[in-house]
Amino acid sequence: MSDKFLVATFTDTEALLAAVRAVRQDSFRIYDVYAPYPVHDLDHAMGVKRSRLPWVTFVVGVLALGFALTFQFYTSVLDWPLNVGGKPDNSSLAFVPICFELTVLLSGLATVAALFLRARLYPGKKAPKFADDITNDAFALVLRWRENDFDALRARRILEQSGADRIREKEASS
């Protein structure tokens, strides 16, 4: 299915922020904003909620900690107890460093994996291109009209008033 988009490009972040606010005030939904670097206040202006990805870190961290403890206990106490210098089989204090390392390792890897899954980043993916120079020095505000009541003229007017350099329509398959 092919979607139609209205793409407004900016060179100035202040104008971009103003446009985002104006567009949202007029009850348009923003498809996305594209920027060469994370513009602060833009999350707030767009109404993007704080990501819940840190929960992945926490949950996987707890699981990894449990795994590291049980694995060390199983190998050192149940599977093959080995007398090393007369230390007790369950030398739980000696298990702390590896518990810590595995917690950090697995929760870190899981967080990044979750980011890639959630943001749909994978090798070979073709990046959607709404405007030139997004990864260089341009900012783009993108609105989508799939809904019938999308008033393109009004959207254009708002974007023009808030200082967009260029506004064009673009079709892309999604």
Add this chain to the structure above:
Amino acid sequence: MSSTVIRVNGKAPAEVSQHHVPMLPPPVWVDGSPSLRQITDDIARPLEMRPGKGWWICFSIAFAALLNLGGMVSYLFAKGIGIWGLNNSVGWAFDITNFVFWVGIGHAGTLISAILLLFRQQWRTSINRSAEAMTIFAVMCAGMFPAIHMGRPWDAFFIFPYFPNQRGPLWVNFRSPLVWDVFAISTYLTISLVFWYLGMIPDLATLRDRAAGGIKKFVFHILSLGWSGSQRTWSRYEIVSLVLAGLATSLVLSVHSIVSMDFATSLLPGWHTTIFPPYFVAGAIYSGFGMVLTLLIITRYTMNLQNYITLRHLDKMAKVTMLTGMIVSYAYLTEFFSAWYGGNLYERYHFINRATGPYAWCFYLMVLCNVVTPQLLWFRKARTSVVFLFAVSILVNIGMWFERFVIIVVSLHRAFLPSGWGMFYPTVFDVGILVGSFGLFFTCFLLFIRFLPMIAMWEIKGVVGHGAHKMALSSQEQEEPVSV
């Protein structure tokens, strides 16, 4: 309605806005206030041109050393570790010294990329990418040494627990600090690598969009994972970067602590001390900043990046070097004090031997490099002279290598009974493999600055485009017309 004009320092607002600024100027971390496009061009252009003569000279030296490493390690595998100067008294020498040295180097990279990110230090943006790369290459060099110092290096994988366990039910000994080390180093390498790559994705997308076509475009297309600059992704990306920074911060403190436990949990005089973990961590950051200074001074010249890696960056790094150098000096003093105050005969003898024995010259070289040299950095003139800083950074590297040599070899060569004493003399293979590890390190680093963006373009754009400077400017504008 009466209107009162607020006067600042007895001047009317119109005058104030002209001559102005009763506040500290905002820090500027990039010289010449380039546009966003200019930043992309400045940083990406060296990657798109043929490298200069300076790069080729450095690369040929480094690559020759790397070839030497390959040859010497092959010979080592064929003959065994007897080709080194090891003996019954000194069973660990250059190998483990190099290992600790290289792991330590890595720590500054993680400190810059993780701890300074959490503390919102904007000066890190110009140097974090290359510092992280330095971490990865240093940890690679470090990881090589425990593997090649084994009697049978082809069985090196035995140090990992694995499935299916072909040793029957026999597992690695989880109570051993050497096994902790395996986990600490491999976790450190993995997380550093992931953090480095994650930070590079937006810049790889920039390079992808700049590339004309061909293999370069294809490689950047694959590596950039379809990055589009979507703000929704940026938002998640920043949160994940913070989380990873938090995790990596704990690694800065833990990795060298665990390395130090290889020594501290033994009973050997000179090793068996509780001060080791913090002492090692401070030394690691100190040596790492020495190496970051060396590398960045080379990079800013060979790649023409003086506007991005400014004297102010070097000044900041010099200050961190000085601070950590003083912590290290304090640790040296504490060791001697504890040896005297603790009253243990062997411990006391070890420290007398350290300062007066056959390896005393190593000790004094270490003191000269690590205690005296950082004190010169109190002077602003010293901190802003590139040549002087380069010399200091080399001395720091030498001093920290000798610190590990003193800790390891001097402790081992005269422990307990005099009948077990001996001397260690390095052979050509000891020295050759040390030089070779520098070859590996510099070859990797030079390839990195040749093919990948050695400065985080998107972070620089964030600092320039919307950083402290711009915010301060906008707050000045708001202050101007005040009337009640």
